[in-house]
């Protein structure tokens with residue numbers, strides 16, 4: 001099981017933190033950090049994204065036989081969303097297809113959800129009797145992100161595929177984290193200068 005600390009939550013939004021659950025330190029996305037159920041639940045717990053009742057279902061209410069299928073769907077959603085958001089940053093046909101897929105996925109998730117009150121307003125919540133509610137939960141979180149975030153602030157790390165919201169002015173932040181990619185990039189340019 002993988003444990004997640006604050007360095008896993010640098011995206012500025014849960015959706016971006018969700019996309020950032022890959023360990024690759026380049027532009028590949030092969031090293032999935034939430035590939036097994038216990039790691040996924042550990043991430044969900046650390047992200048504080050589900051209610052206590054939902055966490056209880058994730059911990060004890062989903063049979064082993066269903067977990068692999070759900071993880072596959074979560075993984076597919078994660079990569080479709082990454083490609084779609086990457087398409088906002090640099091449009092390409094394949095990325096637009098991903099955006100269309102995501103749009104369709106959002107429509108089906110909403111049609112299977114209820115509007116429930118939250119704070120001063122309402123939000124879409126998937127019906128928990130459907131086994132797919134975990135996946136739909138993420139789909140609706142993505143809908144919320146797309147509709148309520150200043151998407152001009154979206155950036156992807158220059159070195160890896162981690163995404164974040166840039167809060168600085170001008171060119172702003174270029175790396176997911178100075179501790180990892182920022183330092184590695186500095187080291188490379190230092191070596192190049194001193195060759």
Ligand SMILES: [Zn+2]
Nearest residue numbers: 157160176181
């Ligand atoms: Zn990075």
